[in-house]
Amino acid sequence: MDGKERAAKRACEYVEQGMTVGLGTGSTAEYMILYLAKREEKEHLGLTCVATSTRSGELARKRGLKVVGFDEVEMLDLTIDGADEIDYSLSGIKGGGGSLLYEKLVASASKKVIWIADESKMVDRIGKFPLPIEIVPFYHDKLFRKLSEEGYHPKYRLDGEKPFVTDGGNYIFDLHLEEILEPKVLHEKLKLMTGVIETGLFIDLTDMVIVGGEHQERVIEKK
Helix, strand or coil, X not given: CCHHHHHHHHHHXXXXXXXXXXXXXXXXXXXXXXXXXXXXXXXXXXXEEXXXXXXXXXXHHHCCCCECCHHHCCCECEEEEECCXXXXXXXXXXXXXXXXXXXXXXXXXXXXXXXXXXXXXXCCCCCCXXXXXXXXXXXXXXXXXXXXXXXXXXXXXXXXXXXXXXXXXXXXXXXXXXXXXXXXXXXHHHHCXXXXXXXXXXXXXXXXXXXXXXXXXXXXXXX
16 A cells, blocks of 8 residues: 555544545545545445546546535535645645636535655745636637746646646646745735636645655644
8 A cells, every 4th residue: 555545434434423534635635535435335435525626526536425515515624635746844836637716615615635746845935836727718829928937947737739627617837836935925925917717726725645655654733
């Protein structure tokens, strides 16, 4: 069992009878969905799930979990998701799987958020992983030029030779920054740019990170 799988399995222990659970997106989150489905089958927990992407929703339904639309729930009890990079204040970068907007919306409507990751995702300062931003396709060329002029080194997220399109019908730019000294300041600056819908900077949204190692996992809680 690798670190991702170990963290995913541990996170499922926090799921209780009758909960409404947000299902993250990505390879680590897929481990979580599989373990959660096993618990549902064995323990009949009566879970209601909301998926952050089409892919996660399809996997969950295939494995027997009840998945409903986001508009069918008022609040989620718990969301479990992966992350691409996490610092020790529990700020992070997400969106490598292309679902950052829906992941942030679901997290914002959750009473508790747990991230699951292996040791490689923990860093002293985020930014080495390219920062995804979801943008309006109609304005993509003009926004790309503006971001380039301001030194953010954007690159189009591609699907083959065409721009990658999110479940929401938008494009993603990946900003190559190397390090982010002030994540909140950068998030706010990017959000104010015309054409930017959301950034992959997740700040003050996470309550706990479960980090899977080779032989055990450790829990880092929000201070």
